[in-house]
Amino acid sequence: MALQSLDILRRSATTTPPPGVRKGVEVAKLIDVSACIGCKACQVACSEWNDIRAEVGSCVGVYDNPTDLSAQAWTVMRFAEHEEKDRLEWLIRKDGCMHCADPGCLKSCPSPGAIIQYANGIVDFHQENCIGCGYCVTGCPFNVPRISKEDSKAYKCSLCSDRVAVGQEPACVKTCPTGAIQFGSKEDMKDYAAERVADLKRRGYEQAGLYDPQGVGGTHVMYVLHHSDRPELYSGLPANPSISPLVSLWKGFAKPLATLALAGVALGSLFHYVTKGPNEVSKEIEDEIEAEDKEGTK
Amino acid sequence: MIRDPKDLKRYNASERANHWVVGISFILLALSGLAFFHPAFFPLTQLFGGPVWARILHPYVGVLMALAFLVIFLRFKHLNRMTAADREWLAKARNMVDGNDHDMPEQGKYNGGQKVMFWVLALCMLLMTLSGVAIWRAWFGFDITVVRLGAVVHAAAGAVMIAMIMVHVYAAIWVKGTIRAMWYGTVTRAWAKQHHRGWYRQMTGK
Numbered sequence: 306m307a308l309q310s311l312d313i314l315r316r317s318a319t320t321t322p323p324p325g326v327r328k329g330v331e332v333a334k335l336i337d338v339s340a341c342i343g344c345k346a347c348q349v350a351c352s353e354w355n356d357i358r359a360e361v362g363s364c365v366g367v368y369d370n371p372t373d374l375s376a377q378a379w380t381v382m383r384f385a386e387h388e389e390k391d392r393l394e395w396l397i398r399k400d401g402c403m404h405c406a407d408p409g410c411l412k413s414c415p416s417p418g419a420i421i422q423y424a425n426g427i428v429d430f431h432q433e434n435c436i437g438c439g440y441c442v443t444g445c446p447f448n449v450p451r452i453s454k455e456d457s458k459a460y461k462c463s464l465c466s467d468r469v470a471v472g473q474e475p476a477c478v479k480t481c482p483t484g485a486i487q488f489g490s491k492e493d494m495k496d497y498a499a500e501r502v503a504d505l506k507r508r509g510y511e512q513a514g515l516y517d518p519q520g521v522g523g524t525h526v527m528y529v530l531h532h533s534d535r536p537e538l539y540s541g542l543p544a545n546p547s548i549s550p551l552v553s554l555w556k557g558f559a560k561p562l563a564t565l566a567l568a569g570v571a572l573g574s575l576f577h578y579v580t581k582g583p584n585e586v587s588k589e590i591e592d593e594i595e596a597e598d599k600e601g602t603k
Numbered sequence: 604m605i606r607d608p609k610d611l612k613r614y615n616a617s618e619r620a621n622h623w624v625v626g627i628s629f630i631l632l633a634l635s636g637l638a639f640f641h642p643a644f645f646p647l648t649q650l651f652g653g654p655v656w657a658r659i660l661h662p663y664v665g666v667l668m669a670l671a672f673l674v675i676f677l678r679f680k681h682l683n684r685m686t687a688a689d690r691e692w693l694a695k696a697r698n699m700v701d702g703n704d705h706d707m708p709e710q711g712k713y714n715g716g717q718k719v720m721f722w723v724l725a726l727c728m729l730l731m732t733l734s735g736v737a738i739w740r741a742w743f744g745f746d747i748t749v750v751r752l753g754a755v756v757h758a759a760a761g762a763v764m765i766a767m768i769m770v771h772v773y774a775a776i777w778v779k780g781t782i783r784a785m786w787y788g789t790v791t792r793a794w795a796k797q798h799h800r801g802w803y804r805q806m807t808g809k
């Protein structure tokens with residue numbers, strides 16, 4: 306859920322321009338994986354601010370808990386153990402919505418106004434317009450949205466659009482004790498990331514880099530990774546995410562064309578009738594049958 | 604009161620009822636499906652008690668239609684085998700559309716066009732059912748690639764089917780004396796002699 310006051314860049318299932326006289330500053334959240342200690346304070350802050358409570362699970366042998374995103378858990382920490390040069394690395398990634406510049410969820414959604422992309426880059430779900438079809442799940446390249454079992458609405462991280470709208474940072478950012486989560490304009494976040502990457506390189510992580518995948522037009526949640534050449538190491542973060550070609554085919558130019566074609570068939574039938582006239586049973590054949598009947602009764 | 608007891612019986616009551624179940628569920632499916640297909644049709648959800656109800660109801664109506672169609676398919680498939688005369692009819696279909704059906708080859712119970720329609724619709728129905736189940740999130744959670752493929756197939760086959768059914772319905776309206784076959788099951792002998800002479804001979808022995 307979100308405030309209505311932010312300016313709108315895109316609205317799901319809407320073919321006319323959204324209100325857009327003001328051009329907001331693009332914001333971004335930067336998650337510095339190298340500075341994360343896996344304390345899950347951000348998970349708790351998210352649950353507190355958004356007032357959602359995931360079920361208390363059980364230990365599955367790793368630190369992941371809850372083990373997956375859900376309607377009540379919009380961010381989860383994913384812990385991966387990776388061995389490199391005889392050293393164990395604990396790669397901890399805070400998973401959640403990436404707030405893509407080109408969001409597959411919004412592209413797929415059939416319900417007008419159920420997904421909004423604000424001018425500042427936040428992609429937000431408006432559950433009051435959600436019909437529960439799950440098309441956003443089909444469209445998302447990051448496997449983020451979750452349909453609630455209770456109410457069949459789609460949920461995911463809102464980047465605390467309600468807080469950002471009144472000039473505050475998201476709850477997870479506010480809480481992080483190590484400063485691993487930063488928030489600001491996308492430009493500032495890139496500058497800050499560049500400093501962090503330079504520092505990591507100096508410390509021997511030659512492949513350190515920023516994760517801001519261009520396949521989805523860049524994202525408004527970015528990561529600093531020690532191994533940016535192998536994002537998959539971080540619990541399967543995709544290396545080159547983009548909207549699936551199947552989704553583009555499904556939601557692309559063919560649909561308006563098919564709509565026109567259907568209108569063409571309907572109108573074509575009407576005009577066929579009007580120009581050629583009905584196909585009646587001919588008088589000749591009716592007379593033949595009548596004559597046969599007369600013959601029969603004679 | 605039957606106007607002419609010599610009218611020919613084309614469909615019995617159970618076949619007609621079966622066809623109406625398929626027809627009504629198809630229209631409900633097309634209207635609710637189109638609502639999700641393109642925003643231009645979204646207001647159609649109001650016919651179903653709102654967008655959430657449209658989303659909930661559509662797949663269940665789909666299951667009903669799939670079952671009813673399967674019965675129709677099994678009942679009529681032996682009448683829809685393609686023959687040489689059908690291929691000849693199809694080659695001359697242009698004349699028919701032009702409104703000139705004088706020198707069309709003699710047709711049995713169904714003509715070549717109807718038979719092609721039958722098989723294409725059967726194929727589409729199979730694709731719609733499989734893909735519809737693949738994207739039905741209330742009950743299933745298939746692998747994401749299957750769901751994406753299902754979405755493409757469901758939308759594409761759905762559009763093809765809706766276009767074909769429009770042609771099917773229009774053909775029934777265009778050829779006068781046809782629709783009664785679905786209301787009360789009979790057609791006049793003159794109708795049969797003109798449009799399906801082979802069947803007419805078979806039924807009357809003439």
Ligand code: HEM
Nearest residue numbers: 632633636637639640658661662665732735736739758761
């Ligand atoms: C045979 C069983 C069928 C099943 C199980 C089924 C199921 C579904 C499901 C689950 C959806 C997603 C929306 C929702 O959750 O309600 C959907 C969408 C749709 N259905 Fe069906 N359906 C069936 C048959 C049909 C038929 C016969 C038509 C054509 C008239 C049709 C046309 C559509 C269309 C056009 C969409 C929207 C596709 C899109 O968004 O691109 N469906 N169907």
Ligand code: SF4
Nearest residue numbers: 402403405409410445
């Ligand atoms: S990560 Fe998924 S849910 Fe988030 S904006 Fe991108 S497509 Fe939408």
